[in-house]
Amino acid sequence: MRIQVSRTGGFAGIARHGEVETSGRPDAAEWEALAEAALADGRGGPPAGVPDGFHYRITVGDRTVECADPRLTEAQRTLVSRVLKEGA
Amino acid sequence: MQPRPNNGLQPVFCTIVPPHVLDKLSQADDPLLAGPARRTLDADSARRHHRRVTALAWTPQAARTSDPVPAKPHRTLYDCRHGTDLPGVKVRDEGEEATQDASVNRAYAGLGATFDLLVMEYGRSSIDGKGLPLIGSVHYDEKYNNAFFDGEQMVFGDGDGEIFLDFTLAIDVIAHELAHGLTQYTANLAYQGQSGALNESVSDVFGSLVKQYSLGQSADQGDWLIGAGLLAPRVSGVALRSMKAPGTAYDDDVLGKDPQPASMDDYVETDQDNGGVHINSGIPNRAFYLLATALGGNAWERAGRIWFDVLTGGELAQEASFKDFAKLTVAAAQHRFGEGSEAEAVLKAWSEVGVPTR
Numbered sequence: 154m155r156i157q158v159s160r161t162g163g164f165a166g167i168a169r170h171g172e173v174e175t176s177g178r179p180d181a182a183e184w185e186a187l188a189e190a191a192l193a194d195g196r197g198g199p200p201a202g203v204p205d206g207f208h209y210r211i212t213v214g215d216r217t218v219e220c221a222d223p224r225l226t227e228a229q230r231t232l233v234s235r236v237l238k239e240g241a
Numbered sequence: 242m243q244p245r246p247n248n249g250l251q252p253v254f255c256t257i258v259p260p261h262v263l264d265k266l267s268q269a270d271d272p273l274l275a276g277p278a279r280r281t282l283d284a285d286s287a288r289r290h291h292r293r294v295t296a297l298a299w300t301p302q303a304a305r306t307s308d309p310v311p312a313k314p315h316r317t318l319y320d321c322r323h324g325t326d327l328p329g330v331k332v333r334d335e336g337e338e339a340t341q342d343a344s345v346n347r348a349y350a351g352l353g354a355t356f357d358l359l360v361m362e363y364g365r366s367s368i369d370g371k372g373l374p375l376i377g378s379v380h381y382d383e384k385y386n387n388a389f390f391d392g393e394q395m396v397f398g399d400g401d402g403e404i405f406l407d408f409t410l411a412i413d414v415i416a417h418e419l420a421h422g423l424t425q426y427t428a429n430l431a432y433q434g435q436s437g438a439l440n441e442s443v444s445d446v447f448g449s450l451v452k453q454y455s456l457g458q459s460a461d462q463g464d465w466l467i468g469a470g471l472l473a474p475r476v477s478g479v480a481l482r483s484m485k486a487p488g489t490a491y492d493d494d495v496l497g498k499d500p501q502p503a504s505m506d507d508y509v510e511t512d513q514d515n516g517g518v519h520i521n522s523g524i525p526n527r528a529f530y531l532l533a534t535a536l537g538g539n540a541w542e543r544a545g546r547i548w549f550d551v552l553t554g555g556e557l558a559q560e561a562s563f564k565d566f567a568k569l570t571v572a573a574a575q576h577r578f579g580e581g582s583e584a585e586a587v588l589k590a591w592s593e594v595g596v597p598t599r
Contacts, residue, residue, distance in 0.1 A: 165405075166517075222389055
């Protein structure tokens with residue numbers, strides 16, 4: 154399973170991108186559960202966002218959801234910060 | 242009045258002495274030291290209060306309501322303790338002493354400085370003109386490289402120390418976030434495309450104005466940088482943005498290069514960042530810088546006044562384009578200052594960045 158996270162916006166307006174390929178990883182199951190939860194949470198469609206807030210696009214395989222500061226769920230926050238290796 | 246030993250000459254305390262020094266002196270055992278210090282503090286405080294009240298006396302808000310419009314801020318600071326629940330735990334209320342947490346104290350001071358500029362120079366009580374309480378939360382999340390305004394309050398991250406430091410370190414960042422609130426309560430510029438870039442630029446403008454105001458800097462003394470002091474030591478750059486020279490603030494292997502355009506020739510069409518609101522803000526930013534430095538003196542007095550008039554004048558549409566905004570600044574300059582150097586300088590500034598004004 155390929156997980157991609159794109160982050161745009163933010164005070165600095167600096168885009169970041171990260172990817173994780175879960176197959177072959179010892180913690181693959183954990184990653185996949187996290188990714189599924191993040192996708193499920195994002196079913197409502199693209200969020201409005203707030204001024205200077207980050208916008209995230211999470212792509213798992215061929216499915217994509219979007220979320221934005223400050224209304225990320227636990228799963229989304231955890232997934233994003235692990236993939237980008239930055240606070241989310 | 243007690244007779245003074247030194248021939249009736251009183252020690253003179255210039256107002257350059259900061260209040261905390263006067264505070265200490267006012268508590269001295271020697272009445273020769275304590276008396277004048279106490280009187281200076283009282284006089285200073287009364288002068289400041291009088292100025293605040295006078296500044297509000299002729300505002301539309303004051304005329305309409307029978308209740309006095311607050312001349313002082315009501316700030317409340319919260320600590321998210323590295324979680325993401327907002328607002329977090331209350332740690333400092335208006336009038337309370339500084340805490341041990343420098344982030345809290347910096348945010349408190351920054352909110353106060355922004356309130357002061359708005360009330361003293363533009364006669365506006367807080368972001369809604371009616372003394373709306375100012376709420377800020379610090380230590381949001383872990384290593385969070387950002388600050389934002391969520392529609393009701395300001396939120397500040399600590400930075401990760403690698404790319405960014407604590408976001409309360411820069412007073413212009415604090416003022417920038419609060420200015421999003423000002424915009425929300427006035428023109429409410431849509432946070433997308435050109436209107437969004439204007440929204441961003443207005444926040445950078447007020448960020449710089451508050452910074453210069455707090456430092457007592459005139460337009461030519463200001464650095465016109467946004468977020469200077471936020472970049473971690475290893476980052477190759479001077480700030481996050483430059484109003485003076487958009488596109489030159491940083492060039493780093495991790496951050497990349499400052500993508501801001503300095504004129505419409507280099508306007509960036511993108512789907513990212515709500516249509517590049519943090520990118521294309523460079524164009525109106527530069528226009529403001531050019532205006533402020535062409536006029537000289539304190540940027541908030543004329544250039545800032547024109548921008549404030551447009552933002553609050555009721556004619557700026559939510560979906561305004563750069564051209565719409567520029568046209569209004571010309572009209573505002575003429576209305577406020579007549580057909581003189583101010584209106585001419587406004588026209589010249591927009592011309593230099595390639596935004597039409599007719």
